[in-house]
Amino acid sequence: MSSVMEREAEYARDGYTYADYLEWDENLRAEIIDGELFALAAPDLEHQRIIRQLLLALGNFLKGKPCEVFAAPVSVRLNPAQDNGDKTVLEPDIVVVCDPAKLDKRGVNGAPDLVIEVLSPSTARHDKLVKFHKYRAAGVREYWLVDPDAQIVQVCILTDGWYKISAYGETDSTDGTILPVSVLPGCKIDLKDISRRTTSSPSPF
Numbered sequence: 001m002s003s004v005m006e007r008e009a010e011y012a013r014d015g016y017t018y019a020d021y022l023e024w025d026e027n028l029r030a031e032i033i034d035g036e037l038f039a040l041a042a043p044d045l046e047h048q049r050i051i052r053q054l055l056l057a058l059g060n061f062l063k064g065k066p067c068e069v070f071a072a073p074v075s076v077r078l079n080p081a082q083d084n085g086d087k088t089v090l091e092p093d094i095v096v097v098c099d100p101a102k103l104d105k106r107g108v109n110g111a112p113d114l115v116i117e118v119l120s121p122s123t124a125r126h127d128k129l130v131k132f133h134k135y136r137a138a139g140v141r142e143y144w145l146v147d148p149d150a151q152i153v154q155v156c157i158l159t160d161g162w163y164k165i166s167a168y169g170e171t172d173s174t175d176g177t178i179l180p181v182s183v184l185p186g187c188k189i190d191l192k193d194i195s196r197r198t199t200s201s202p203s204p205f
Contacts, residue, residue, distance in 0.1 A: 033130060044120065053193060058181075067184065069095070071093065072093050077109050078110070092116065
């Protein structure tokens with residue numbers, strides 16, 4: 001397997017592609033955004049708790065249904081090229097895909113129906129700005145930004161090519177803690193349940 005650091009100079013001019021991504025050690029967690037490499041740090045335990053609970057809730061709802069839910073690490077090629085020359089490969093925390101034609105053994109080829117990112121200090125800027133615009137442009141129908149510190153989930157629904165944003169949480173400025181999943185009619189998630197612990201520590205929601 002090729003070392004990313006050894007090949008960094010070689011790709012400084014043209015940028016990395018999905019073809020390069022396929023050659024990397026499978027234990028390396030990284031994203032490519034417009035040809036630039038971004039290493040991903042291991043998520044903390046609260047981050048993992050939230051992902052686990054969301055995954056369980058979505059997975060239970062989707063039993064017997066055609067859509068599938070996947071958690072990181074899963075590669076997402078928003079605009080796949082036949083020669084594997086696409087220069088953006090993302091690893092969202094959670095994705096829901098309803099078109100099986102978009103799936104292969106390596107990941108997702110095309111826009112997922114739902115993407116969820118749990119914010120952390122190292123990823124918040126990219127999730128809120130860079131990836132927000134990537135997902136919108138690619139046609140991701142629903143995008144969630146889960147902010148454990150602010151105790152808010154921003155829900156972005158694609159409407160006429162732009163995201164309409166709502167906020168959910170326990171604060172007065174939000175729409176409550178029961179979050180409907182727009183792309184999965186009938187699916188609702190109570191934010192109070194997504195970070196339940198085995199200790200007496202309070203949930204971030």
